[in-house]
Amino acid sequence: MNSVRRRDLTMLIIGLIIFGVIQGMISGGMIGAFWQLNIILICVNVIMAVSLNLINGYTGQFSIGHAGFMAVGSYVGVVATTNFHLPFIVALILGAICAGILGFLIGLPTLRLRGDYLAIATLGLGEIIRIVIMNIEYVGGAAGFKGIPHLTNFAWVYGAMLITLFFIKNFVNSSHGRACIAIRENEIAAEAMGVNTTKYKVMAFTIGAAFAGIAGGLFAHQFYLISPNSFTFLASFNYLIMVVLGGMGSITGSIAGAFVVTFISAALASFPEVRMIIYALALILLMFYRPQGLFGYMEITNFTPIKKVLDKISGKEA
Amino acid sequence: MDFVHQLIQQLINGVSLGSIYALIALGYTMIYGIIKLINFAHGDIYMVGAYLGFFGVTAAGLPILPALLISMFVTGLLGMVVEKLAYKPLRHAPRISILITAIGVSFFLEYTGMYFVTPTPRTFPDVIGNISFNAGGFIINGQQVLIFAITIILMALLTYIVQKTKLGKAMRAASFDTETAQLMGIDADRVISMTFFIGSSLAAAAGVLVGVYYNTIDPLMGIMPGLKAFVAAVLGGIGILPGAVVGGIILGVIEALVAGFLSSTFRDAAAFAILILVLLIKPTGLFGKNTHEKV
Amino acid sequence: MAENKPLLKAEDVSEVFGGLKAVADFNFYINKGELIGLIGPNGAGKTTIFNLITGVYVPTTGDIQLDGESIVGQKPYEITQRGIARTFQNIRLFSELSVLDNVKIAYHCHVKYGLIETVLRMGRYFTEENEITAESLKLLKIFKLDEHAYEVAKNLPYGAQRRLEIARALAAKPKLLLLDEPAAGMNPQETHELMEMIRWIRKQFGLTVLLIEHDMSLVMGICERIYVLEYGMIIAEGTPAEIQNNPEVIRAYLGTESMN
Ligand SMILES: Nc1ncnc2c1ncn2[C@@H]1O[C@H](COP(=O)(O)OP(=O)(O)O)[C@@H](O)[C@H]1O
Ligand SMILES: [Mg+2]
Numbered sequence: 001m002n003s004v005r006r007r008d009l010t011m012l013i014i015g016l017i018i019f020g021v022i023q024g025m026i027s028g029g030m031i032g033a034f035w036q037l038n039i040i041l042i043c044v045n046v047i048m049a050v051s052l053n054l055i056n057g058y059t060g061q062f063s064i065g066h067a068g069f070m071a072v073g074s075y076v077g078v079v080a081t082t083n084f085h086l087p088f089i090v091a092l093i094l095g096a097i098c099a100g101i102l103g104f105l106i107g108l109p110t111l112r113l114r115g116d117y118l119a120i121a122t123l124g125l126g127e128i129i130r131i132v133i134m135n136i137e138y139v140g141g142a143a144g145f146k147g148i149p150h151l152t153n154f155a156w157v158y159g160a161m162l163i164t165l166f167f168i169k170n171f172v173n174s175s176h177g178r179a180c181i182a183i184r185e186n187e188i189a190a191e192a193m194g195v196n197t198t199k200y201k202v203m204a205f206t207i208g209a210a211f212a213g214i215a216g217g218l219f220a221h222q223f224y225l226i227s228p229n230s231f232t233f234l235a236s237f238n239y240l241i242m243v244v245l246g247g248m249g250s251i252t253g254s255i256a257g258a259f260v261v262t263f264i265s266a267a268l269a270s271f272p273e274v275r276m277i278i279y280a281l282a283l284i285l286l287m288f289y290r291p292q293g294l295f296g297y298m299e300i301t302n303f304t305p306i307k308k309v310l311d312k313i314s315g316k317e318a
Numbered sequence: 319m320d321f322v323h324q325l326i327q328q329l330i331n332g333v334s335l336g337s338i339y340a341l342i343a344l345g346y347t348m349i350y351g352i353i354k355l356i357n358f359a360h361g362d363i364y365m366v367g368a369y370l371g372f373f374g375v376t377a378a379g380l381p382i383l384p385a386l387l388i389s390m391f392v393t394g395l396l397g398m399v400v401e402k403l404a405y406k407p408l409r410h411a412p413r414i415s416i417l418i419t420a421i422g423v424s425f426f427l428e429y430t431g432m433y434f435v436t437p438t439p440r441t442f443p444d445v446i447g448n449i450s451f452n453a454g455g456f457i458i459n460g461q462q463v464l465i466f467a468i469t470i471i472l473m474a475l476l477t478y479i480v481q482k483t484k485l486g487k488a489m490r491a492a493s494f495d496t497e498t499a500q501l502m503g504i505d506a507d508r509v510i511s512m513t514f515f516i517g518s519s520l521a522a523a524a525g526v527l528v529g530v531y532y533n534t535i536d537p538l539m540g541i542m543p544g545l546k547a548f549v550a551a552v553l554g555g556i557g558i559l560p561g562a563v564v565g566g567i568i569l570g571v572i573e574a575l576v577a578g579f580l581s582s583t584f585r586d587a588a589a590f591a592i593l594i595l596v597l598l599i600k601p602t603g604l605f606g607k608n609t610h611e612k613v
Numbered sequence: 614m615a616e617n618k619p620l621l622k623a624e625d626v627s628e629v630f631g632g633l634k635a636v637a638d639f640n641f642y643i644n645k646g647e648l649i650g651l652i653g654p655n656g657a658g659k660t661t662i663f664n665l666i667t668g669v670y671v672p673t674t675g676d677i678q679l680d681g682e683s684i685v686g687q688k689p690y691e692i693t694q695r696g697i698a699r700t701f702q703n704i705r706l707f708s709e710l711s712v713l714d715n716v717k718i719a720y721h722c723h724v725k726y727g728l729i730e731t732v733l734r735m736g737r738y739f740t741e742e743n744e745i746t747a748e749s750l751k752l753l754k755i756f757k758l759d760e761h762a763y764e765v766a767k768n769l770p771y772g773a774q775r776r777l778e779i780a781r782a783l784a785a786k787p788k789l790l791l792l793d794e795p796a797a798g799m800n801p802q803e804t805h806e807l808m809e810m811i812r813w814i815r816k817q818f819g820l821t822v823l824l825i826e827h828d829m830s831l832v833m834g835i836c837e838r839i840y841v842l843e844y845g846m847i848i849a850e851g852t853p854a855e856i857q858n859n860p861e862v863i864r865a866y867l868g869t870e871s872m873n
Contacts, residue, residue: 004734004739008734109594110594110597110598112598113597113601116355116356116413116417117597117601119417120552121593121594121597123545124545124549124590124591124593124594127586127587128587128590128591131583131584131586135584142583167732170732170733171728171731171732174726174731174742175720175721175726175731175741175742175745176728179721181714182707182718185706185707185708186705186707186708188669188689189705189706189707190707191669191689192669192690192693192698192701193693193718193719193784193785194693194694194722195690195721195722197690237421244418273429273430274429274433276425276428276429276432277426277430277433279422280422280423280425280429281422282422283418283419283422284422284426286418287415287416287418288407288408288419291412291415
C-alpha cells in the first residue's frame with residue numbers, strides 16, 4: 001500500500017521536474033512565442049482529452065459535444081474575471097462548477113440513449129449550448145467576448161493539468177472507476193453486479209464536463225477575445241480525435257493524442273485543408289488497423305521496463 | 319389577415335426546405351436500416367452532388383435536368399465506392415469503430431473537396447429564371463415548383479423500386495434481418511452497395527436542388543443539412559422510408575416557422591432540440607415500434 | 614412442507630412479450646438454505662423468470678417478494694444490493710478486463726469509501742482496496758482461476774468463463790444465488806467438478822441457490838427440490854425422485870431430451 005503512495009509521489013516529482021525544465025526554458029527565453037502558445041494549448045488539450053476519455057473511453061458513453069462544456073467554462077470564467085474582477089482561481093472553479101452542473105442536467109436524461117444515438121444527441125446539445133451563447137448579448141453574442149485579461153500562463157495550465165491527471169487516474173483506479181469501466185464492458189452485467197449504471201454514467205459525464213470547464217477557463221484567458229466559433233462541433237471532433245488516436249481507456253494515450261494533434265495542427269497551421277485530410281485518413285486507417293488507438297487500454301506505467309524503473313525508484317516491496 | 323398570410327407563406331417555404339431534408343433523410347434511413355450505421359458522410363455526399371450539378375451546368379453548359387441526372391448517377395457511384403473502401407472492411411467491427419470511420423470519411427470529403435474547389439462559395443447559375451406563381455396572394459417561385467416536382471417524382475420512383483422490384487424486396491428483407499436474408503440467398507453485399515447508390519443519388523438530387531434554391535454552394539454546406547436530415551430520419555423513425563419523408567417535411571416547416579417568427583439564429587437549435595425531445599420521449603420515432611431488449 | 618416465511622416467493626407472476634406469454638401464473642417459493650432446480654425445455658421461460666427476479670424485466674402481473682418484501686419495480690442493481698446475484702446463460706463477463714478485475718467489480722456495492730477518499734487516496738481507500746483484492750483472489754482460488762487472475766477474461770476457456778461468472782456473482786455477497794445453465798458447454802468431468810464446487814460454496818457461504826440446468830445428472834445430483842416449467846407454466850414440482858417418475862415431465866421431455 002505504501003508502494004502505491006510512493007509511486008504517486010515519484011510521478012508527481014517527475015511531473016515537477018518536467019515543469020521546472022520547461023518553465024526554465026520559457027523564462028530563459030529559449031522558447032519563442034509560437035511554441036509557448038502551443039505548449040499551453042497542449043496542456044489545455046490534455047485536460048480536454050483526458051476528461052473526454054473518462055466519458056468515452058472509460059465509461060463507454062460516446063459523447064461528441066465536449067466543446068460545449070468548454071464553452072461554458074470559458075464564458076463563465078471570462079465574465080467572472082472581466083466583469084466581476086474575481087480572482088482567476090475563483091473564475092476557473094466557477095467555470096468548472098457551471099459546466100459540471102450543466103453536464104449533470106444534460107447527462108441525466110440523455111445518458112439513457114445508447115451508442116450512436118447518444119453521439120448525435122451530445123453533438124446536438126453541444127451545438128445548442130453554442131447557439132444559446134451566440135444569442136446572449138451580455139457576453140457579446142456572435143461577435144464574441146472582448147477585453148479578457150491575459151491571466152493564463154504555463155504554470156497555471158501545467159498545474160491544472162497535473163491535478164486533472166491525478167484526479168482521473170485515481171478515480172479510474174477505484175471501485176467507482178471500476179463501476180464506470182464495467183458499464184463500458186457490459187452494461188447489463190454491470191447492473192447485475194450492483195452498479196447503479198445511471199448514477200455512474202452521470203457521474204462520469206459530470207466530472208468530464210467540469211474538467212472541460214476548467215480547460216475552457218484556461219483557454220479563454222490566453223486570448224484577448226473568445227467567440228462561440230471556438231466551440232463548434234469541429235472543436236469537439238478535435239478532442240475526439242485525440243482520444244481515439246491515443247486509445248479510449250488510456251490516460252497515457254490521451255496525453256499522447258493531445259501532443260500529436262496539437263503538434264500537427266501547429267505545424268500545418270497554414271495548410272488547414274491538408275491538416276484535416278490527414279486527420280480524416282488517420283481516423284479511417286486507425287479504425288482499420290488499430291481500432292483500440294495507439295495505447296489501447298495500456299498505461300505507460302504498465303510497460304515492463306518503465307514499470308521496473310518506477311518500482312525501483314518507489315521501492316516496491318516484492 | 320396578415321399573420322395568417324405570413325404563416326401560410328412560411329409553410330410553403332418550410333415544405334420546400336423539408337422536401338430537401340426528406341431526400342437526404344431517405345438515404346440516411348435506408349443505410350441505417352440495412353447496416354445500422356449513421357452515415358456521417360451522407361451530408362458531404364450531398365455536397366458533392368451539388369458541386370457535380372454546378373459543374374454540369376456551368377463547365378459543361380448542360381440544362382438543369384441532364385446535369386441533375388448525371389450528378390445523381392456519379393454521386394451514386396461515389397456512395398458505392400465509399401461503402402466498399404471504408405465501411406465494408408469494418409462490417410463486423412464494433413459500431414463505434416464504424417461511426418468513427420464515417421466521421422473520418424466526412425472530413426475527408428469536406429476537405430479534399432475544399433482542396434480542389436477552394437473554400438469560396440460558388441454562385442449557382444439561375445437555371446429557372448425569375449418565374450413565380452401567385453396563388454391567391456401566396457408566392458410560389460419556380461425553384462420551389464422544381465423542388466416539389468423532382469421530389470415527388472423521385473419518391474414515386476423509390477416507392478416503386480422498394481415495393482415492386484426484386485432489388486427492393488431484397489433490400490426490405492436485408493433491412494429486416496441481414497443474416498436471415500443472406501441465408502435465403504440474397505447477396506447482402508450487392509444489396510448494401512445498391513442501397514448506398516440509391517441513397518447517395520437522392521442526396522445528390524437534394525444538393526443540386528439546394529443549389530438552385532439558395533443559389534450558393536460551398537464545401538461545408540453538407541454538415542448542417544446532413545445532421546438535420548438525420549434528425550428528420552430519427553423523428554420519422556429510423557429505418558422507415560415514409561417516416562423519413564414526413565420527418566423531413568415536419569422539420570422543414572418547424573425551421574421555417576422558427577426562422578420566420580422567432581429568429582433565424584435559433585433555426586439550427588430548433589432541429590437539435592427536436593432531436594433530443596424525440597430521443598427522450600419516443601426514441602423509435604413517430605412511425606417506429608417499441609422493442610424489448612433480450613437478455 | 615411450506616415454511617412460514619420463504620426467502621423468495623413469486624405469486625401469480627406473468628410476463629407477456631407482444632402476444633407471447635413467456636411466463637404464466639408462475640407461483641413458487643424458496644426457503645433459506647435450499648438448493649432448488651428449475652428445468653424445462655428450451656424456450657419454456659426459465660431465463661425469463663431469472664430476469665423477472667433480478668429486475669431486468671418487470672412482471673406484467675403478479676408479485677415477487679424477498680424476505681417478505683416486494684421487489685417488483687426495483688432496478689437490477691437495487692435487487693443485487695438486497696442480496697440476489699446471478700450468472701448469465703449467454704456469458705456476460707467484462708471481457709476486456711482481467712479475471713481479477715471482473716471479480717473486484719462485483720464488490721462494488723459493499724465499498725464504503727467515497728469520492729473524496731478515492732481522489733485523494735486516503736482514509737478507507739487503501740484498507741478497503743486491499744481487502745477487495747485479497748478476497749477476490751480467495752474466490753478465484755475456490756474456482757481454480759487464481760492462476761489466470763491477470764489474464765484477460767475473454768481469453769479464458771469456455772468452462773473457466775462459466776466458473777468466473779459464478780465467482781463474480783459471489784463477490785456481490787448474495788443471500789440467493791441464481792445460476793443460469795452453469796454447466797452448459799462443459800464436459801462431464803468439468804460438470805462433476807462444478808457440482809462439487811456448488812455444493813461447497815453453498816455450505817461455505819450459507820447460500821440459497823436456484824439453478825437452471827439441462828444436465829440432468831447435475832440437477833438430480835444436487836437439487837433438493839425441482840420445479841418443471843413448460844410453456845411458461847409449472848407442470849410439476851417435487852424431489853428429484855418424484856420428478857423422474859412424473860408422467861407429465863416425461864411427456865414434456867420426450868423427444869427433446871432423455872432423463873437419466
Ligand atoms: N425480450 C424478449 N422479447 C421477446 N420475447 C422474449 C424476450 N425474452 C424472452 N422471450 C421469449 O420468451 C420465451 C422464453 O424464453 P426463455 O426464458 O429465454 O426460455 P428458456 O430460458 O427457458 O430457454 C421464448 O419464446 C423467448 O423467445
Ligand atoms: Mg434460458
